[in-house]
Amino acid sequence: MEPSPEVRTTLESEQERPSWTRVIGVFDLETTGVDVTADRIVTAHVGLLDAQGSVILARDWIADPGIEIPDAAAAIHGVTTEHARALGAPAGDVVEQIVDVLRSLLDAGIPVVAYNAAYDFSLLAAEAVRHAVTPLRDPSPVIDPLIIDKTYDRYRRGKRTLAAVAEHYAVPLVDAHHASADAVAAGRLAQALAARFAGLLPPRAEELHTRQIAWARAQAASLTEYFIRIGRLDPQDQVDGGWPIR
Template sequence: MELWPRAAPEWTRTIGVFDLETTGVDVVSDRIVTAHVGLLDESGRPVRSASWIADPGIDIPAGATAVHGITTEHAQREGRPATEVVAEVVAALAALFDAGIPVVAYNAPFDFSMLKHEALRHGVEPILVPRPVIDPLVIDRRYDRYRRGKRTLSVVAAHYAVDHAAAHEAAADAIAAGRVAQTLAARYADGMPLTAAELHTRQIGWARAQADSLSEYFVSIGRLDADVDGSWPIR
């Protein structure tokens, strides 16, 4: 009798997707520049989407502009007040979580922590316990631990043959991350938790173990000052 792989988990049929582009990588002091929250169907097709550009209230460093293409002048001209943008992004994500829809975010602690600190800065009630969250970075590291090379979204998307033509644009990154998550769920269906809630819980442990492994590596090469935070999906 021929054995077939288990079907992809049911949570893959409808997923939220979330991504931020920012003024930098410090989740406490840097600011949101663009954001995207959307919904994908089981084929990875966007069925709902919302994108924002904010005036962050500070200058956007040239290095950040080189990544996402938004200058200070562009954000001041085209962006909406950051308080409004942050409130709307929080509300869009909260609605997905309230509906029990898992939200995919690549390297989730960055985006959710950044959003938390922006919410606190602007007097918006933050999402302190985002759940359920799907993080393709954590999942890929768990199921293909020994693959060499970088694990950026662009590299991982290419590895799984997921189109990612406009890297570092919030909508493109969010959609690509969602499709990578669906691809991972199908490829590793036999070992993947059946529900988004269970997968969320498993990722907490996986992320911690991955951080511990990275810390051990840094110690082995003499980088004793490296600080690796394994908190997931928010710091």
């Protein structure tokens, strides 16, 4: 999949981007729900993008999650229980393969981009434990466009979904909620953010990873205060700011 001319222009015409943008991994899961401890993987994508955002490696999975896929989830990503049972590989095999591929990328020093990374990496960790696979204990370096966007454009109004943020930065997203499309769009979004904020972002992925831990914690604290103020959370509760695994 080639990036659009608009994205290519944005990536090439602005300030020199951090070196970590030259080759990046991308990762996304589509699942049975939003509970990272109880829900299961249905589809997954891990890939590599080059400096221009072109796909140079891609791997996709469909799993039989071993439980019913709720209609609401199937309506989002398009995979029904029947489809997953007919075409999906055993969930344990899928989890092991995803973990192995991600571990290989991270061990090679290639940053992995995931939008709202704490969701995908937390759910993958729970699935690994469920299927007796050695989990990624402290995946690094990880890059999360959601955390970066909320840090550098904190007061912008509007949704912070992948689709909304991609549109804001002129990054095309076709077939949203398909793991491959979302993963690639997230990677290109990370590159667009790196171009936009080149003078502000750390040049090394490892330093950016460390800063995102603090940014995620601060964003969760701010969200906690807001939710308590509007009565959505009790004063003793708090939003989990753990990142990239809750």
